[in-house]
Amino acid sequence: AQSVTQPDIHITVSEGASLELRCNYSYGATPYLFWYVQSPGQGLQLLLKYFSGDTLVQGIKGFEAEFKRSQSSFNLRKPSVHWSDAAEYFCAVDLPNTGTASKLTFGTGTRLQVTL
């Protein structure tokens, strides 16, 4: 079955430390890949996306992600975390060639806590 997995439910890092959030997918073809961030009680904001081409993509707020086809992964990274990065992060996928709507499938999310 098609799926998106975020194995880490909750991660705590110290401010200034590096961060990596994991995302794995299981699809027959390479999907479009996204990372979104959600602050408490708010909607979601797009951090970055991968459709094709360069497998290392840069996003907003200093985040980057690397697509690894061999591992079916799209992990999110940040070299130095700021306290304002505390939020919930969602990996999402969309299959190409499925009409004009983007029917994203989301992972279950990883909640990031930042300690000072």
Add this chain to the structure above:
Amino acid sequence: DGGITQSPKYLFRKEGQNVTLSCEQNLNHDAMYWYRQDPGQGLRLIYYSQIVNDFQKGDIAEGYSVSREKKESFPLTVTSAQKNPTAFYLCASSPRDRATGELFFGEGSRLTVL
């Protein structure tokens, strides 16, 4: 400013009552979506609409209904048939060009059924 407006932000209802959540966008987007969010389950697609007067069921449509009479509006009704309606509901929209791939989200409506 362009964006998506959801209302109300908080809503309390008694069991057995139908509830309608509003979603309005001024981004001139063709597609609109409703997602349900529960703790530990991520977001699940309820309904989506690619064009006015057309909508499709998502993964968890049972107990919900929608309409798309105007491009700007995509209200969601949570009916009494929905067995567990307490949740956070998110509306989103996207432009026709899927190459952008981005969904734009509202700030959500939290429904609590007492």
